[in-house]
Amino acid sequence: MARPRKFDQERVLEQAMNCFWERGYTATSMKHLEASTGLVPSSLYNGFGSKDGLFAASVEHYIDRVVRQRVAFYLQGPYLSGKNKGQDDPLAGIEAFYYDCFEGPEGRIGSGCLLINISTELGPRDKAIRKVVVSGMRLVERSLSEALTRAQQLGLLDASVDTKARAQHLGLLLNGMLVQARVSENNRWLNVAMDNVRSLLH
Template identity: 30%
Template sequence: MARLKAFDEDQALDSAVDCFWARGYEASSVRDLAEAMGIGSASFYNAYGDKRELFRRSLERYANRSMRERIARIEARHAPKQAIEAFLAEIIERSVKDPDCKGCLLVNSALDVATRDAELGRLVAGYLDEIRAFFRRNLEAAARQAQVPADIDPATISAHLLGVVLGIRVLARTGAKRRVLDSVAQPALALLEMAP
């Protein structure tokens, strides 16, 4: 009979996410992580194997609880064009209300880890591609509903919008104010407007 874990794995993963998010992958030692998670090193290695595996699981948890939750909630509540606008507005709102200027764990990881670890880089790129796919899906739906210009190229504009999100999140880490973040988003949103 398998032994039950002596800790709450959801809570432990949330703590690992917070640690990686605050310190980054490289600067988070196994000791830092185990301490943040409230577990001993033996439990750490038994449950996760190593820091890299814990990081993979932390990214998945973050993606589920942040990015995927946001996409599902916004798509359920808004028409396609408004979903894109709401997504960017929420990213800006979260950025300006973050007193620690942590940015986004996925974007931070793209800058911190992806260049040194090809496998983790592909993992992070896959998560970011889900955001691009959200934009494309909603651009295509908005075009079918005549909410955006008929000649809009969903593939190109969705990639552009992903770049805007990345730019906003990186600028937010430097403490950029709302007006700066809004000025990054506005030209992209203007592409969605119908010609007079």
């Protein structure tokens, strides 16, 4: 009979996620995970099997609790904007989505995105990680396309714009920005990058 878990799994996954997000997979030791979650090794192993098991669960938690929630709030609308008198403004939603993507653990802009971080660290040699990362990217790209289409329907974006191609362009730009956030010593670049984002929204 399996031993019942004696910890809050959501809280543990949140803390482990933040640890991997900040440090990366390789640099995160079991000692780091014990410190961040407050659990002893036996509890972590009983709950998740291994560091790999906890990492996989943490990445799924990130997609569910960060990516999906962020996408739902900003891109899947309606997004109510003061700039458009409280009406649905998908373009303002996209802009706000981009800014929010740079809020990592404890609001630090340099944390980047967990999916992008692990794609550059593990993606070249780990097919399972590549699959998860691609699924997250596709979710964002589809949602960007849907938001752009909604903007067209509302008369906020020219009807001639190919929303799928524009969403792909925006997605690639976002990925590059998230890498830049990870390596930059300051955030002065963000305003310039956001000007490029806005140029694709009008």
